[in-house]
Amino acid sequence: MGKGRLEAFSDGVIAIIITIMVLELKVPHGAAFNDLLPLLPVLGSYVLSFIYVGIYWNNHHHMLHIVQQISGGALWANLHLLFWLSLIPFVTAWMGENHFQAAPVAAYGVILLMCAVAYSILARVLTRHHPENRALAEAIGIDRKGWLSIGFYIAGIALSTPWPLAGFAMYVIVALIWLAPDRRIERRIVQ
Amino acid sequence: MGKGRLEAFSDGVIAIIITIMVLELKVPHGAAFNDLLPLLPVLGSYVLSFIYVGIYWNNHHHMLHIVQQISGGALWANLHLLFWLSLIPFVTAWMGENHFQAAPVAAYGVILLMCAVAYSILARVLTRHHPENRALAEAIGIDRKGWLSIGFYIAGIALSTPWPLAGFAMYVIVALIWLAPDRRIERRIVQ
Amino acid sequence: MGKGRLEAFSDGVIAIIITIMVLELKVPHGAAFNDLLPLLPVLGSYVLSFIYVGIYWNNHHHMLHIVQQISGGALWANLHLLFWLSLIPFVTAWMGENHFQAAPVAAYGVILLMCAVAYSILARVLTRHHPENRALAEAIGIDRKGWLSIGFYIAGIALSTPWPLAGFAMYVIVALIWLAPDRRIERRIVQ
Amino acid sequence: MGKGRLEAFSDGVIAIIITIMVLELKVPHGAAFNDLLPLLPVLGSYVLSFIYVGIYWNNHHHMLHIVQQISGGALWANLHLLFWLSLIPFVTAWMGENHFQAAPVAAYGVILLMCAVAYSILARVLTRHHPENRALAEAIGIDRKGWLSIGFYIAGIALSTPWPLAGFAMYVIVALIWLAPDRRIERRIVQ
Numbered sequence: 001m002g003k004g005r006l007e008a009f010s011d012g013v014i015a016i017i018i019t020i021m022v023l024e025l026k027v028p029h030g031a032a033f034n035d036l037l038p039l040l041p042v043l044g045s046y047v048l049s050f051i052y053v054g055i056y057w058n059n060h061h062h063m064l065h066i067v068q069q070i071s072g073g074a075l076w077a078n079l080h081l082l083f084w085l086s087l088i089p090f091v092t093a094w095m096g097e098n099h100f101q102a103a104p105v106a107a108y109g110v111i112l113l114m115c116a117v118a119y120s121i122l123a124r125v126l127t128r129h130h131p132e133n134r135a136l137a138e139a140i141g142i143d144r145k146g147w148l149s150i151g152f153y154i155a156g157i158a159l160s161t162p163w164p165l166a167g168f169a170m171y172v173i174v175a176l177i178w179l180a181p182d183r184r185i186e187r188r189i190v191q
Numbered sequence: 192m193g194k195g196r197l198e199a200f201s202d203g204v205i206a207i208i209i210t211i212m213v214l215e216l217k218v219p220h221g222a223a224f225n226d227l228l229p230l231l232p233v234l235g236s237y238v239l240s241f242i243y244v245g246i247y248w249n250n251h252h253h254m255l256h257i258v259q260q261i262s263g264g265a266l267w268a269n270l271h272l273l274f275w276l277s278l279i280p281f282v283t284a285w286m287g288e289n290h291f292q293a294a295p296v297a298a299y300g301v302i303l304l305m306c307a308v309a310y311s312i313l314a315r316v317l318t319r320h321h322p323e324n325r326a327l328a329e330a331i332g333i334d335r336k337g338w339l340s341i342g343f344y345i346a347g348i349a350l351s352t353p354w355p356l357a358g359f360a361m362y363v364i365v366a367l368i369w370l371a372p373d374r375r376i377e378r379r380i381v382q
Numbered sequence: 383m384g385k386g387r388l389e390a391f392s393d394g395v396i397a398i399i400i401t402i403m404v405l406e407l408k409v410p411h412g413a414a415f416n417d418l419l420p421l422l423p424v425l426g427s428y429v430l431s432f433i434y435v436g437i438y439w440n441n442h443h444h445m446l447h448i449v450q451q452i453s454g455g456a457l458w459a460n461l462h463l464l465f466w467l468s469l470i471p472f473v474t475a476w477m478g479e480n481h482f483q484a485a486p487v488a489a490y491g492v493i494l495l496m497c498a499v500a501y502s503i504l505a506r507v508l509t510r511h512h513p514e515n516r517a518l519a520e521a522i523g524i525d526r527k528g529w530l531s532i533g534f535y536i537a538g539i540a541l542s543t544p545w546p547l548a549g550f551a552m553y554v555i556v557a558l559i560w561l562a563p564d565r566r567i568e569r570r571i572v573q
Numbered sequence: 574m575g576k577g578r579l580e581a582f583s584d585g586v587i588a589i590i591i592t593i594m595v596l597e598l599k600v601p602h603g604a605a606f607n608d609l610l611p612l613l614p615v616l617g618s619y620v621l622s623f624i625y626v627g628i629y630w631n632n633h634h635h636m637l638h639i640v641q642q643i644s645g646g647a648l649w650a651n652l653h654l655l656f657w658l659s660l661i662p663f664v665t666a667w668m669g670e671n672h673f674q675a676a677p678v679a680a681y682g683v684i685l686l687m688c689a690v691a692y693s694i695l696a697r698v699l700t701r702h703h704p705e706n707r708a709l710a711e712a713i714g715i716d717r718k719g720w721l722s723i724g725f726y727i728a729g730i731a732l733s734t735p736w737p738l739a740g741f742a743m744y745v746i747v748a749l750i751w752l753a754p755d756r757r758i759e760r761r762i763v764q
Contacts, residue, residue, distance in 0.1 A: 012206030015585030203397030289413035394588030
């Protein structure tokens with residue numbers, strides 16, 4: 001089975017996920033700039049989730065680039081990842097509308113954690129029969145960044161009950177790690 | 192007429208169907224974990240529907256893989272299938288929000304049954320002029336699993352009035368039959 | 383400029399249009415089959431619109447099949463068509479929720495009429511520099527069916543004030559004309 | 574990294590943005606033509622935004638046509654553009670529902686301005702290593718039209734507080750500049 005349609009379907013689902021999040025920015029009834037102020041936390045959580053979904057699309061793209069064949073198991077591992085990604089709009093809205101309180105921040109971290117686990121499972125399924133890909137993945141540090149991210153997510157979930165904003169900060173740090181364009185900066189952070 | 196655009200259009204519609212279901216997970220007003228509890232039945236029906244739509248996308252993908260040409264009739268048989276699939280988000284939300292009561296569970300089964308019938312019609316239209324594909328389809332057991340599914344759906348609809356959860360269990364069993372990765376397990380269940 | 387991305391973009395927009403219409407099927411609060419009864423008119427208008435959008439996708443597909451190059455004008459003629467198609471979900475919901483009263487039925491006809499006009503403009507722009515395509519289009523009767531449809535739409539709009547259901551019947555007839563699979567049946571109706 | 578999937582993903586996001594705007598056209602409860610009147614401002618802002626998103630899709634299409642390779646930076650510059658485009662439905666609805674009052678008209682201009690800046694950044698990233706593309710872009714006047722647009726947006730934002738409709742007119746003029754099909758007309762306006 002070729003990978004073309006899997007990429008097209010994943011692109012479609014991820015494009016919808018990244019776009020429907022904006023529907024949670026409910027249009028205010030008033031027509032003054034002050035009426036936008038209550039939306040700022042929602043906008044803030046939208047920005048972070050937009051970056052996260054963008055990172056996943058980017059990494060998904062690169063990962064599928066190096067594989068040639070898709071097994072039935074990989075197809076379901078991919079749907080499993082899309083399932084957890086599809087819950088990001090829900091926790092994004094819950095966290096934004098409640099101004100970063102403890103439970104929503106923890107729930108946001110749980111969904112990010114499950115996305116990372118699902119991504120890791122997909123990577124394993126795709127590279128199971130291709131040890132050379134596995135070596136490549138390790139060479140470019142994907143695995144170390146993945147484990148580091150999982151550690152930060154767990155820290156963020158644990159921190160969210162006493163200090164929700166500290167928990168949120170953990171998720172921002174993970175996004176910055178993945179965004180970092182300079183390979184040397186990445187290495188300094190990751191090693 | 193080539194099949195590329197039919198695949199792209201079907202992928203788009205199925206990607207939207209699988210994603211807009213999550214919009215029924217209404218963001219709760221409270222910010223405590225307890226506020227998520229009423230959403231659990233909705234989440235449960237979302238998970239099952241996500242798996243069902245994933246199965247349909249997967250099978251649709253494989254079925255179109257073996258055909259070369261698309262007739263006008265096949266195009267409409269495909270739209271007919273997409274129509275019934277498009278009603279899955281509606282019955283998913285109705286079933287989840289009413290905590291698996293009798294009528295919504297039966298309605299869910301009716302839509303699954305119509306999807307299976309529409310899929311069967313599409314398969315017949317696609318293979319009408321290609322008896323070798325038909326033989327292939329039978330060889331890999333698609334037909335038997337299809338008939339078995341229809342039987343379980345009817346059983347689920349019948350059971351939903353006295354025992355809604357038993358009806359729901361029928362639909363879960365069908366999903367498991369299609370998910371089963373091991374060919375030998377499939378055969379034991381199907382034969 | 384190639385036509386690949388124009389097709390992909392049009393497919394995406396049409397796939398979204400055909401799918402978001404189902405969001406107007408609001409989940410009822412009750413859990414009895416009787417609670418579905420008020421939805422039947424909405425479902426009826428959804429079915430007709432689903433068929434219409436399917437017909438447009440089908441015809442759009444065939445029309446782009448015979449052209450090789452897309453001019454800047456054709457690109458905007460295509461967006462113009464997508465604009466009117468994007469209003470179909472709105473009039474579908476208005477007509478369904480008001481149980482086929484006069485004004486919504488007329489508005490539905492106006493949007494169908496504008497879609498037909500926009501489709502005709504797109505066809506003219508695409509075939510302007512290709513008289514052989516124009517001849518082909520006429521040979522297969524697209525033009526006659528197009529003009530016939532426009533006539534039925536105007537009749538439906540005119541009929542909707544005194545007899546809304548007669549207006550609605552006009553739109554059903556047009557859909558049947560385009561659905562008719564048998565070329566000879568088409569000819570008998572069209573000529 | 575090839576550009577195929579970037580185009581497909583961008584097409585998906587832009588197709589969703591252009592289509593979900595129509596969801597802000599809330600179906601009126603009444604069934605008379607008069608019930609549509611309050612929707613006219615919403616429809617007006619929808620039409621302008623539809624044209625704007627269409628212009629961006631069109632230009633995005635042409636810009637990617639002339640590049641061969643996509644760097645990691647270009648990928649994020651593209652997501653940055655999609656982010657600002659994704660806010661267009663929000664400001665479109667806010668402006669339409671408030672009948673073109675001062676703050677929403679200014680906010681609409683700010684989002685258009687940010688889209689133009691993001692588009693300009695994307696163009697710079699894409700052409701950084703390809704001075705010949707840069708020359709081509711200047712030759713066809715994209716840069717001058719881009720700067721002219723930014724000037725009109727700033728004028729529109731400034732005008733929106735004293736005269737909101739004058740601000741709105743600035744945005745209409747920019748759309749007309751980009752729509753103008755005749756190269757000579759474009760030159761006269763731009764030079």
